[in-house]
Amino acid sequence: MTNFWHDLIRAARWHRRLLAGLCAAAAVYFGLASFSPPAAASTAVLAAARDLPGGVTPSADDLRVLRLPPATVPSGVLRPDTDLSDRILATAVRAGEPLTDARFLTPPAIPPGLVAYPLRLDDPDIAALLRPGDHVDLYAASATADPSAARLATAVRVLALPAPSRSSGGALVVLATSPSTAARLAQSTTNSRITVALTRDTS
Structure with missing residues (x-):
């Protein structure tokens, strides 16, 4: 045991500079850590x-x-x-x-049995006349030479008017429609121009 301690002390003397450097570095690290602010809450x-x-x-x-x-x-x-x-x-x-x-x-804003259908109108000036809660009739104007327009739905309520997007033309209107009306609108928008007419409040 005496020889062990003697060898240990002699090894420490040989490496005293290294040990002193390690102790100094550890002191600096723990000193800085004690003064470092805690991680910000988020x-x-x-x-x-x-x-x-x-x-x-x-x-x-x-x-x-x-x-x-x-x-x-x-x-x-x-x-x-x-x-x-x-x-x-x-x-x-x-x-x-x-x-x-x-x-x-939110779901309560959409009446039971209806769906929220986003419809893009070609004319943003028409959408500017609308307000959430308004009721509109929907018409499909043929893109061909036929000047007639077919009425697709009546007294459809306007749910929301999203802010205009710079990346697309027209204006978006979110409507509360029945699933069948939403299907007709989706089909009609492929080859017709959809327009709206304000109607009397039905509430």
Whole structure:
């Protein structure tokens, strides 16, 4: 045992500079660590991964998790585990924008038995006359030489008017329609120009 301690002390003397350097480095590291501020608190929120138009239901690829300081988290912000499968964007959002409940048409806004149908009108000036809650008749004007227009639906309620998108023409209007009316609209938009006429409030 005596020889062991003797050899250990002699080895320490040989490497005293190395040991002194290691001790100094450790002292500096732990000294700095004691004065380092704690990691800043953050809150995980749901945000748009890219620019999104109004009238659509965001998919998983459209979303990302964003961490914000608690003091900057908007009211009504959606958490990463929020189910958006039954929600429709009422307005366009920019990439990186935190998503709040005010950005969406919630299920109670859509009457039972109806669906929210996003319809793009060719003339944005017509859409500018509309307000959420208005009722409109929908007409399909033929793109051929036939000047007649067919009425597709009556007293359809306007749910939302998303902000105009720079990347597309016309204006988007979100309507509360029956599934059958939505199917007629989808078919008619392929070869007709859809226009609307304001009607008396039926509520």
